[in-house]
Structure formats: structure tokens, C-alpha cells
Amino acid sequence: MTQLTDPQPSQIPLVGQLTLADIFVSLTAGWYDFRQAPQFGLFFSAVYVVIGFGLVMVGAGHVSWVLTISLAFPLAAPFAAVGLYEVSRRLENGTPLKWSEVLGVVWKERTRQVPWIGAIIVIYVLFWTFLAHMIFALFMGLSVMKNVTTSFDIFLTPQGMTMVAVELVVGAILAFLLFGLTVVSLPLLLEKEIDFVTAMLVSLRAVFENLTTMLVWAVIIAVLSIVALVPVFLGLFIVLPILGHATWHLYRRVLYDPV
Numbered sequence: 001m002t003q004l005t006d007p008q009p010s011q012i013p014l015v016g017q018l019t020l021a022d023i024f025v026s027l028t029a030g031w032y033d034f035r036q037a038p039q040f041g042l043f044f045s046a047v048y049v050v051i052g053f054g055l056v057m058v059g060a061g062h063v064s065w066v067l068t069i070s071l072a073f074p075l076a077a078p079f080a081a082v083g084l085y086e087v088s089r090r091l092e093n094g095t096p097l098k099w100s101e102v103l104g105v106v107w108k109e110r111t112r113q114v115p116w117i118g119a120i121i122v123i124y125v126l127f128w129t130f131l132a133h134m135i136f137a138l139f140m141g142l143s144v145m146k147n148v149t150t151s152f153d154i155f156l157t158p159q160g161m162t163m164v165a166v167e168l169v170v171g172a173i174l175a176f177l178l179f180g181l182t183v184v185s186l187p188l189l190l191e192k193e194i195d196f197v198t199a200m201l202v203s204l205r206a207v208f209e210n211l212t213t214m215l216v217w218a219v220i221i222a223v224l225s226i227v228a229l230v231p232v233f234l235g236l237f238i239v240l241p242i243l244g245h246a247t248w249h250l251y252r253r254v255l256y257d258p259v
Contacts, residue, residue: 007193008193009193009194010192010193010194011257011258012194012198012202012258013188013192013202013255013256013257013258014255014256014257014258015202015205015206015209015210015254015255016253016254016255016256017209017210018210018213018214018250018253018254019213020213020216022213022250022253022254023213023216023217023220023250025249025253026246026247026249026250026253027220027242027246029088029245029246029249030088030241030242030243030244030245030246030247030248030249031242031245031246033087033088033091033241033245033248034238034241034242034245036091037087037091037097038241040083040084040087040097040102040241041084041087041237041240041241041242041244041245042237042241043083044080044081044083044084044240044241044244045080045236045237045238045240045241045244046237047076047077047079047080048077048080048233048236048240049233049234049236049237051076076118077118077121078114078117078118078121078182078186079106079109079110079114079118080244081186081244081247082105082106082109082114082186082190083102083103083105083106084240084241084244084245084247084248085186085187085190085244085245085247085248085251086102086105086106086190087102087245088244088245088248088249089190089191089248090102092252105190109189109190112189113189113194113195113196113199114186114189114190114196116196117182117185117186117189117196117199117200120181120196120200121178121182124174124178124181128171128174131170131174132167132170132171135163135166135167135170136163136167139159139160139162139163139166140159140160140163175218175222176215176218179207179214179218179221180203180204180207180208180214181200181203181204182200182203183203183206183207183214183217183218183247183250183251184199184202184203184206184207184251184254184255185199185200185202185203186199186247187247187248187251188202188203188251188255202255206254206255210254217250221243224239224243225239225240225243227239228240
């Protein structure tokens with residue numbers, strides 16, 4: 001009788017050096033992967049587009065639904081990203097792309113480490129939301145109550161502009177930290193048998209040892225994602241698959257196995 005054994009833990013990969021040229025090469029490879037298998041890119045990017053539409057459709061007046069959909073996003077998004085990474089990995093290895101196998105890999109991730117990443121992102125988003133409300137209360141708490149969704153005058157006051165500036169700075173710092181925790185950890189968890197804490201620490205090390213290049217990569221992701229939102233989220237169908245595939249190739253360039 002054959003006994004099933006747990007996979008052996010993988011060695012912790014080492015961090016290499018990235019250049020700006022690596023970003024260009026990764027983006028080119030991401031575009032190539034999307035062109036090779038557009039059906040997968042469109043399918044997995046639909047997760048983000050549907051959630052975006054959901055947030056718009058429920059409206060600001062339905063707080064419970066907005067909160068529910070907002071929390072569903074960080075739980076679903078890592079699995080969609082894993083799907084894109086798996087497609088790139090199969091194209092890289094010359095493995096046939098079959099829907100049943102690709103989706104099977106994504107489904108299998110539910111029993112591995114990716115759900116922990118999703119849980120961490122949920123906690124992170126909740127903390128971020130709480131902090132944003134705290135900053136708003138600290139600056140605007142003593143102001144005359146106004147409906148900020150219909151009157152923006154309050155944001156044009158010196159106090160309002162200071163509050164917006166602080167919110168933007170804090171948001172940028174928290175966004176980059178979340179980027180640092182996930183940019184390498186998600187593809188690493190797909191490829192290796194490694195725990196999510198170690199994966200996030202490796203990801204942070206990869207970011208801070210390549211700070212300039214990773215800052216540029218984070219800005220590219222932010223700018224392209226914002227631009228893709230303009231045509232009613234439809235640009236995400238193109239931008240997100242390319243960025244997802246490119247992230248896999250950047251991951252392959254920054255990490256390598258010990259000899």
C-alpha cells in the first residue's frame with residue numbers, strides 16, 4: 001500500500017540584484033505570455049473587474065455591501081494572481097495549457113499557504129481603513145459636519161489639504177509595504193514548499209535589496225492600474241494579465257536557488 005508523504009520543504013532562495021533593464025524584459029515577457037494565452041489572462045483579470053464593478057454598483061450608501069466586497073477582494077485576488085503565474089510557469093517550461101490543470105493548481109492552493117496571504121491582506125486592509133478614518137478624525141473631527149460626498153469645499157481649506165496630504169503619504173507608505181510583502185511571496189509560494197511568513201520575509205528582502213528598481217516597478221504597477229480604471233475598468237482586462245505575467249518573470253530574475 002502506498003503512503004502519501006508531505007512534500008519536503010524547499011530551500012530558502014537567495015536574493016539577486018535587479019536592474020531597470022530587468023523590468024523592461026519582464027514586461028516584454030509578460031506581454032508575450034498574454035498574447036500566447038489571452039483566454040487565461042482575460043479570465044483571471046475578470047476577478048478584479050467584477051469586484052470593481054461590484055463596488056461601484058452597490059454605491060456608497062450600502063456600507064455593509066461595500067465592506068463585504070472590499071474584504072472579498074484580498075481573499076480572491078491572490079488566487080487570480082496565482083493563476084496568471086501558473087500560466088507563465090507552464091509557458092516557460094513548455095507544459096501544455098489545459099483549463100482543468102491550470103484551475104486545478106489554483107484550486108489546490110486553497111490547502112497550501114496562499115489563503116494565509118489573503119488573510120494577512122484582509123487584516124492589513126482593515127488596519128489601513130481604520131488608520132485612514134483616524135487621520136480624518138484627527139484633522140477634521142472638530143469641523144462643522146458636512147457630507148463630504150457632495151461637498152468638497154472642506155478639502156480646499158488649509159486643514160483639509162493638510163489632511164489629504166497626510167492621507168496620501170501614509171497611504172503610499174502602507175501600499176508600498178503591502179507591495180513588498182506580496183510581490184515575490186505569491187509566486188514563491190506557488191513554486192516552492194515554503195511557509196507564508198518566510199515567503200513574505202524573502203519578498204521584503206528582495207524589495208529592500210533592490211529598492212530603486214522595486215520602487216520603479218511599484219510606480220509602474222500603480223500608474224498602469226490607475227490608467228486602466230479610466231475606461232470603466234475595462235483596461236484592467238489588458239493591464240492586469242500583463243502585470244501578473246511580468247511579476248512572475250521578475251520573480252524568476254530576482255530569486256535563485258542556493259548552489
